[in-house]
Amino acid sequence: xxxxxxxxxxxxxxxxxxxxxxxxxxxxxxxxxSEYNQKLDILIKKIIESSIHDxxxxxxxxxxxxxxxxxxxxxxxxxxxxxxGAETVGxxxxxxxxxxx
Numbered sequence: 001x002x003x004x005x006x007x008x009x010x011x012x013x014x015x016x017x018x019x020x021x022x023x024x025x026x027x028x029x030x031x032x033x034s035e036y037n038q039k040l041d042i043l044i045k046k047i048i049e050s051s052i053h054d055x056x057x058x059x060x061x062x063x064x065x066x067x068x069x070x071x072x073x074x075x076x077x078x079x080x081x082x083x084x085g086a087e088t089v090g091x092x093x094x095x096x097x098x099x100x101x
Contacts, residue, residue, distance in 0.1 A: 036101050040066055040074070043094040052087055075099060 044062060047055050058077065065073035078095045081088045088095075 036098065037066070039094065039098045039101070043078075043091065043098060046091055046094060050088075050090065052084075 040062065044059050047059055047062075052058065058081070061077050062074060065071075065077065078099060081091060082095055
């Protein structure tokens, strides 16, 4: 191998839905990336349509974290939304579906 370091990962997936991750735990590179992004986009639209007083700031934070693929930041933002009670009760199902990925 001429002194070069080589790393090869192979994942064989047969049927069903599988979450396969590669990275340091803070980034998301999976076969569910598309579903994850779609759910985030839907949640962002719901936040914009909501009556949350700081919705634009929240949308900006989620968008920046989504663009940089920093899943940990998104999870912290969504977790914070869940603690806001009645103000975000209409978003709980969407948040839960993203946290489950």
